[in-house]
Amino acid sequence: MLRHPENTPTDHNTHPCRSASTRRSNRELIAFDLLRLSGTDTTGWPYRRRRAALESVFAARRLSAPWALCPSTIDADAVREWLTWASVGMEGVVFKRLDDAYRPSVRGGRNTKSARQARRSSAR
Template sequence: MQRRAAAHARDAPALAARWPADFVAFDILQLDGQELLNRPYKERRALLEQLFTDHALTAPWTLCPMTTNLAKARKWLQTWTDVSGVEGIVVKPLTSRYLPAYRG
């Protein structure tokens, strides 16, 4: 990905074909020009899931898996950290609003 970012515009299509990128979404902050920052994560996640459903999005678009089951989350953390490109998990309270520039 870094090579693609540093490439000249004329090289970008070839590099994109050689090193394709995927987009993994776990939250949505704006939809149809409407800011969603003050909505709870549970509502934002439902909107994101609906967006994937409405547009039948598939690779390279990926909806990040989500669970409220602690045992399942622990299993994911133990097994998915060995997968290339997976760096960890995101934990968010279902009732939390999005706080820009804040890591909670």
């Protein structure tokens, strides 16, 4: 996911989790899955393995702004908290099965919008 200034809420820049360099450029690449690794197709791997590999890439390369690793959890309380983050641009939460391989053009997970996003969608 690539965020761009036109799609970034005006109050998003003030969130303390944003680094100074990201605020200056106002662009970030948010990685949430890994489909290739060093020339290897990882789409057949379960999501749990792809996610672990993605986290390893971020750690090994010490990636920072404009790169961002999308948060991931299996903790229901954390998910409930994330759904309150609409004021900083959080649109919702995607649920993926940990043992599923990546399937192009197939929605295998479940999406839940934040309350603010749900109101926006219903108003259209």
